[in-house]
Amino acid sequence: MEKVVILGTGPAGLTAAVYLARANMEPLVIEGPEPGGQLTLTTEVENFPGFPDGIMGPELMDNMKKQAERFGATFKRGWVTEVEIEERPFTLHISGMDDIKTEALIISTGASAKMLQIPGEKENIGKGVSTCATCDGFFFRGKKVIIVGGGDSAMEEATFLTKFADEVQIVHRRDELRASKIMQDRARDNKKITWALNKTPVEMMSDGMKISGLKVQDNETGEEQILESDGIFVAIGHNPNTKFLKGKLNMDEKGYLLVEPGTTDTNVPGVFACGDVQDQKYRQAITAAGTGCMAAMDSERFLEGEAVLDWSQNL
Template sequence: MEKVVILGTGPAGLTAAIYLARANMNPIVIEGIEPGGQLSLTTEVENFPGFIDGIMGPELINNMRKQAEKFGAVFKNGWVTDVDLSKKPYKLQVNGIGEIETESLIISTGASAKMLNIPGEKENVGKGVSTCATCDGFFFRGKKVVIVGGGDSAMEEASFLSKFASEVEIVHRRNELRASKIMQSRANENEKISWSLNKTPIEVKSEDNKVRGLVVKDNETGEEELIETDGLFIAIGHNPNTEFLKGQLDTDEVGYLQVVPGTTETNIPGVFACGDVQDKKYRQAITAAGTGCMAALDVERYIEGSAVQDWSETLGS
């Protein structure tokens, strides 16, 4: 039986692995379907502390993994297909590996950005297509960008991008926005923000390995037009990767895991959550890494407490 298993290899899971490996906890890390998480799809990362000239997302992930391995973390290729959290030890069914039993579990499976699923989108991620204005807005200083979405997050990202871009055009497939009135008001009052409503994105155009425009269709007339842009930001929400848990842990209405405030503890003792799987507000590499550290320390205290309890029960018998 393992002391601790970590699900996910984004900055949260890898930070947890580094801390637990250094504490001689011998963590087992299951890489999942998308090793490295969203950072593995990112090009240059300029806002992670310690890298003056920035660092490529995949390189940052690779460095963190090597650091965890250096201290004894064991990585296994596979993804969890079933989990039994009804009793200890917790049991995981892992594709390609089989069953793993563990005293504690850290869930850092992240959240996947919802995509438009249109031609030219996926292949241009990191080449002008982005799902994070905070991460990539700086690269579009003085340029025109398009943001797709109609909720509060889209309005927030549009306002943020207006600090860098010369023009921000919001594309939404309906005439009405889902965003709150106050967020709409702020966007309307921003001179850099323009609108293309009731239009559906149908294709991303690129040239010389860079995004050059977004083709949209007018939902009333059916006419197509090309909106020229240097960058395309997708802001239509995220899906937390929690379906495999099959409702065994408390989540909010969207599916994000709920933790005890100030900790990474879920509603089941010995099961912890960190990173974007429990954070729908910040969603940054550095905040994910911070909660990964928290989860590792929470696991250490939990395992030590369990050992003390088992010892006292043995003495009592």
């Protein structure tokens, strides 16, 4: 019987593990197929406090894991296929290992950026391909970049990138944008933003070291051309990793878990959610870590309250 199990090893899950381990709660952390979360797909992280010279994403996550292990957190690799949270203790079904029972559960499984799934994309992540303008925009000061997408997030990221890049080109496979009118107008009024609409991305071009451009196909003529660029930002949305929780916990139409405002409490007592799995607005390492701290404290107080209740019933 575990006191508390944490699902996920991004900034949220590892921060929760550090706090719980230091409180002698002996948390068990289940690592999924991509330990470390989205930060392991980045190169240098310059906006996480405490690292004035920056730090590599994988190194930052490895340091967090070592810190949690130092205080007594245990890590196991596995894939959670189903959870039984109708009654406590909760039961977790995990591929490759026996079922686990726990008194409290912290879900920090994150959200995965939607990708274009075209040649040159996956192998160039961190080499000019990014899914986070806020994280990586600074690296493209004075450069020319491309944003792929037509929604509000794409318009927002394009506008943000104009603070650094000399030119930001928006590529969208339709001739009309999905973004709200106010976001479209803001982008169209920005002189640094150019447009390549009704064009489908075909391949990301690279010189072997970094991105050099994006090959697109004109949807009307079928003609292909290469749009030169120093960086490509994919902004077509995110998918929260919550499929295994459908019908178990309250979530919005996109699948993000809903929590009580100001807490990490889900609709099931004893189950808490932190990080990008419940945040589609900020999606930053530092905000994820903050909610990881909240989840640790919320779960600790929940378990202490249960212990007090059990003790009083024995009087």
